[in-house]
Amino acid sequence: MSVPDASLVVSDLHVQFGAFVAVHDVSFDAHPGEVRFLIGPNGAGKTTCIDAITGLSKGTGTARFGDKELLGSPAQKIVRLGVGRTFQTASVFAQLSVLQNLDIAAGLRRSPVSLLRARRGVDASVERALEETGLGTVRDLPAGMLSHGQKQWLEIGMLLVQDAKVLLLDEPVAGMSQDERTATGELLGRVAANRVVVVVEHDMDFMRSFATRVTVLHQGRVLSEGSVAEIQADPRVQEVYLGTAGALSGALAPGAEEVD
Amino acid sequence: MTKFTTRLPLIGIGVFAVLLLVVAPAVLSEHWISNLGKYCCLAIAAVGIGLAWGRGGMLVMGQGVFFGLGAYAMAMHLTLETAGPGALPGFMILYDPLAPLPAFWEPFRSEVFTLVAIVLLPVIVSAILGYALFKRRVKGAYFAILTQALAVALAVLISSTIRETGGDTGLSNFKYFFGYVLNDEANKLMVYLIAAALLVVCLLAVWQFNRSRFGELLVATRDAEERVRFLGYDPANIKLFAFVVAAVMASIGGAMFVPIVGIITPQEIGASASILMIAGVALGGRASLFGPALGAMAIGWGQSSLGSSWPEGWIYILGLIFIFVILFLPMGLSSLFDRAKGLIRRSSDEPGPATPELREVVK
Ligand SMILES: Nc1ncnc2c1ncn2[C@@H]1O[C@H](COP(=O)(O)OP(=O)(O)OP(=O)(O)O)[C@@H](O)[C@H]1O
Ligand SMILES: [Mg+2]
Numbered sequence A: 001m002s003v004p005d006a007s008l009v010v011s012d013l014h015v016q017f018g019a020f021v022a023v024h025d026v027s028f029d030a031h032p033g034e035v036r037f038l039i040g041p042n043g044a045g046k047t048t049c050i051d052a053i054t055g056l057s058k059g060t061g062t063a064r065f066g067d068k069e070l071l072g073s074p075a076q077k078i079v080r081l082g083v084g085r086t087f088q089t090a091s092v093f094a095q096l097s098v099l100q101n102l103d104i105a106a107g108l109r110r111s112p113v114s115l116l117r118a119r120r121g122v123d124a125s126v127e128r129a130l131e132e133t134g135l136g137t138v139r140d141l142p143a144g145m146l147s148h149g150q151k152q153w154l155e156i157g158m159l160l161v162q163d164a165k166v167l168l169l170d171e172p173v174a175g176m177s178q179d180e181r182t183a184t185g186e187l188l189g190r191v192a193a194n195r196v197v198v199v200v201e202h203d204m205d206f207m208r209s210f211a212t213r214v215t216v217l218h219q220g221r222v223l224s225e226g227s228v229a230e231i232q233a234d235p236r237v238q239e240v241y242l243g244t245a246g247a248l249s250g251a252l253a254p255g256a257e258e259v260d
Numbered sequence B: 001m002t003k004f005t006t007r008l009p010l011i012g013i014g015v016f017a018v019l020l021l022v023v024a025p026a027v028l029s030e031h032w033i034s035n036l037g038k039y040c041c042l043a044i045a046a047v048g049i050g051l052a053w054g055r056g057g058m059l060v061m062g063q064g065v066f067f068g069l070g071a072y073a074m075a076m077h078l079t080l081e082t083a084g085p086g087a088l089p090g091f092m093i094l095y096d097p098l099a100p101l102p103a104f105w106e107p108f109r110s111e112v113f114t115l116v117a118i119v120l121l122p123v124i125v126s127a128i129l130g131y132a133l134f135k136r137r138v139k140g141a142y143f144a145i146l147t148q149a150l151a152v153a154l155a156v157l158i159s160s161t162i163r164e165t166g167g168d169t170g171l172s173n174f175k176y177f178f179g180y181v182l183n184d185e186a187n188k189l190m191v192y193l194i195a196a197a198l199l200v201v202c203l204l205a206v207w208q209f210n211r212s213r214f215g216e217l218l219v220a221t222r223d224a225e226e227r228v229r230f231l232g233y234d235p236a237n238i239k240l241f242a243f244v245v246a247a248v249m250a251s252i253g254g255a256m257f258v259p260i261v262g263i264i265t266p267q268e269i270g271a272s273a274s275i276l277m278i279a280g281v282a283l284g285g286r287a288s289l290f291g292p293a294l295g296a297m298a299i300g301w302g303q304s305s306l307g308s309s310w311p312e313g314w315i316y317i318l319g320l321i322f323i324f325v326i327l328f329l330p331m332g333l334s335s336l337f338d339r340a341k342g343l344i345r346r347s348s349d350e351p352g353p354a355t356p357e358l359r360e361v362v363k
Helices: A046-053 A075-080 A098-109 A124-133 A148-161 A178-194 A204-210 A228-233 A235-242 A245-252 B002-027 B030-055 B063-083 B090-095 B111-135 B140-159 B185-211 B213-223 B225-229 B235-261 B271-284 B291-304 B311-328 B334-348 B354-362
Strands: A008-017 A020-030 A035-039 A060-065 A083-085 A166-170 A196-200 A213-218 A221-226
Touching: A008 A046, A020 A035, A020 A046, A020 A196, A020 A213, A020 A221, A035 A046, A035 A178, A035 A204, A046 A166, A046 A196, A075 A083, A075 B225, A083 A148, A098 A124, A098 A148, A098 B213, A124 A148, A124 A178, A148 A166, A148 A178, A178 A196, A178 A204, A213 A228, A213 A235, A221 A228, A221 A235, A228 A235, B002 B030, B002 B185, B030 B063, B030 B185, B030 B213, B030 B235, B030 B271, B030 B291, B063 B090, B063 B111, B063 B140, B063 B235, B063 B271, B111 B140, B111 B235, B140 B271, B185 B213, B185 B235, B213 B225, B213 B235, B225 B235, B271 B291, B271 B311, B291 B311
Parallel strands: A035 A196, A035 A213, A083 A166, A166 A196
Antiparallel strands: A008 A020, A008 A060, A213 A221
């Protein structure tokens, strides 16, 4: 199963809604071992990129995971290739317990007949995900009662249970407290060791602390790409984020407020 | 404690089975046994609706179609059995004594074919319909309207084919049921017991579905279909399965309805009949195990007692009940039980396992 080159390579991705081009020839790649960030102002096309890669929106160009082309496959097939995602607004099964949520994620490769039996015991992968995400103490609570941050962890936990090799996370720390952000960042660092992790974020502090490589999108195009330092030094990025190049210290310097 | 609560529905089904299969035959008159049998048939269809709508979120407004498939399959067989081997059904002789039996009637002379058809016909129709609708992601009101339209179409088709199906007068005057004389009191009781037993079996089946992984997945699909898709499942297949099971249950209910009630007409399977089935399920509580069955039985009882003695009033009462339930008990009467349980738990104030964790989350 171990593909020698288990990287995600997106090239010339193009997504159009009617006459409106939301994503314009965007290319980027992400490799196991790095926490890859995709940033940009509202409406830059970040979510649309993920939508296209995961089969939610139609896109042209290529998006390869290893040697497999993702564009054009139905969403559930892409997941079965090992590409998982979370949503900007956490979507968990509110009426089901944390454990049931994870168990459903783990059921991806179960036979249809086994689905008709009741759950006995907890899969090892579910146990591991509970531990990894720190949700063990709330395992029997309905997911709808979790805090916002816990829901995001549950979503990430569901991807871990599935042993997804590519994690595309849409604003995973939005609405989290500072401690929760740090915990999430550390979790992503651990998870990224042998997986491709792409994070869409608005939070500049979070990006600075945990990003290894960043791509900046603006109006559907790639504006800049590089390490955190390179991005911060790019005058075009400063302009997009602040309107004036001179005020860069506001958004991109350490200790700045979140841009949104 | 937890062991007990998970076994509780099973105990409930057991009690229900004893009431239907032992107590009712001992205390009820022949007339009421026949009525109760009819309610059981409606309840069988309702249990399926509970699965598809309550658990799966598919507002199946046209279950009359599947009820009708089972009912007409059974009615055609009983009609042919009554006519005798090689003979034409009575109503066809009235039109043209020399006309041949329509080709689609012929196989229903066979008992085995009829029984298989009662299960397979709804499977085939619902699978094709469900596949077409769910793969195209038709849902919500569009799904409801489409299924409803199908019920109307089938009823109209039967109404307009008097020579082949009996039209609006329907099929009736059955004398035999798989060799048993239907007029005989003991045989009537037997037919009732079959219907009641089938209801218990359907309840057991849905109980198992609900506690299985499939049941969890179905609820998950109802609440967040896209999320299920992005966990690698095809929601269409999950919904399709529940839809097909519901169709089979409706068909079985329809099939047993025929020997018990003694007549089947397009009115019993058309739009308003389909809506009445939904009404019972909504009244009882669509997502609960017993709600759909008990709700359907209650509506059936109201229909046959008040509905026949005071038809104008019954319609208004039904409307009022419906408004009341939708306004104050959107999850049906069964949600009263859950509330009561919640109250008892709170007042007894036992440190249940969920409480400390709950506090943790709330803070
Ligand atoms: N289904 C759609 N139909 C039409 N336009 C769309 C659709 N989805 C997104 N868009 C448009 O595409 C553009 C990019 O949207 P997208 O959601 O990808 O932005 P984003 O970078 O994720 O922004 P945010 O930070 O606000 O989440 C926006 O102008 C949006 O209005
Ligand atoms: Mg977005």
